[in-house]
Amino acid sequence: MARTRVRTTSLLPLLALSTALALVAGCGGDSDSDAAGDDKASNPAKAGGQRPVVVVTTTWEGAFAKAAGAEDIKVIVPQSVHHAPDYDPKPSDLAAVAKADFVLYAPFEPYAAKIREAAGSKAKLVEVNLDNDPEKAGAEVARLAAMFGTDEAARKWKAGFDTEYARLNGELKAAWPGGQSPAVVNQVFTGWSAKLAGATSVGTYGPEAVTPAQLAELSAKKPALVLDNAHMSTGTVLPGSGARQVKIVNYPGNDLDLLTVYRNAAAELKKAMQP
Template identity: 45%
Template sequence: MNFLKGLYRNRRGAARLAVAVAAASALAACDSSDGTGDGAGSEGGPRVVAASTWEAAFARAAGARDVDVIVPPGINHPPDYDPKPSDIAKVAGADFVLYAPFEGFAPKLKSAVGSKAEMVELQLDNSPNIVRKEVTRLGQEFGTAGQASKWLTSYDAAYATEKRNATAAYAKAGKPPVVAQTFVGWAADLLGADPVRFYGPQPPTAPQVADLASWKPGLILENSAMPRTDALSSIKAARVTVVNFPDQKMDLKSVYRTNTTALTAALTD
């Protein structure tokens, strides 16, 4: 009789344990993401490998938190970077690999990408319409659309502040004619300026310099990521080196603050 009672107690305990395990499993299933909501894949969203800090800043703006970068911050011309084997190795475990078509090493990333990774080509430009489009797209790709939308709200406010400051400085300086390198037109827009001429991406030739000079620019916007040239040094105008790539903090909004400070300083000298 005691043996039967013991067996009954053991069976009842096992049943209770089975119920507890089933409940825990159900809670875990409800708590996990199916890949369609914000933060899908893992805590902080998917694992992203970005070709440079520019793509990385777009990824973080879209809600990604696990972001690694191929080109180290501070490289003068990131598109010409020659990745080391250790750089390429980062790609193997990524969920998404972000790159731009002008980056010469992009084919190496494509050849090393793992079977689960998705290659995403970005249109890299700091113009607000491009930023909004690409951040929204990445938020949908990553499953972090809510975080991307929240960031864009803060971005609109930050951009409005920097544009207000830059346009005020430009107006106070008398709105001098602007010449801009072809990849920094967004900085002219930040000023509220319509460039009289663009140049590049190659260094301007002597006839092109003569044409630029004929417009009598008061402000020249150069590109920090392009090989420096003194071709325009003969033109007497204020010169600002516009920064496209974010620093190691991968903060896109800081790019506008940095350039507004430089533009304002040049216009008030």
């Protein structure tokens, strides 16, 4: 298999995105867009037996694309920057999109269609459901692979993912304090990490900051852990409750390794569960 090439540049600031976009910079969304036209006749890369050229808005979409079997992946938004409106335009963005077979974006990134339009690209615009829940992530990887014509690569990835996920889940359950599933409060977009730990979610919050009423309600449930979203943190969530706050990162790094997200979360959770 060819070595994955990952390149990052800046994102076109096409329109001043709303504050709502900033609020959901760490979330995912449901999608079944572009269901039509996935056959070989509508996909030149697939018809020719070649791996597609894929442009993605962030490393999260990039990791899904890589897991699905894509090898030529260009990331527009660097992993280190969480809010797309912070970028300045670069001509290389348009040039990359113009050469792409697919442009992957999330539903909370409404600028993707404008990027393609500005570049005059014929690329297939694909909305991705960014959710690290293992079932949802696996389904999305399989869906992308069907578009890319890389089903076998995706199946191999999924087999390795299932094995590693089971290992991490087992290690975290073995680390439960007193052998009991810990009670946790999780941000609305970190529920997957509670599932990874086998933890018991007793409440959720966000994406907005916790209100005084929510603070009282969630603290009364006496959670051991608060699973915060590193990409949209509002600071200490339950001050004075005694709960340990764990920073959960949703986005992969520049290597586009989705499994690293789970390993890093497992390491943070295991540390937080120690006496």
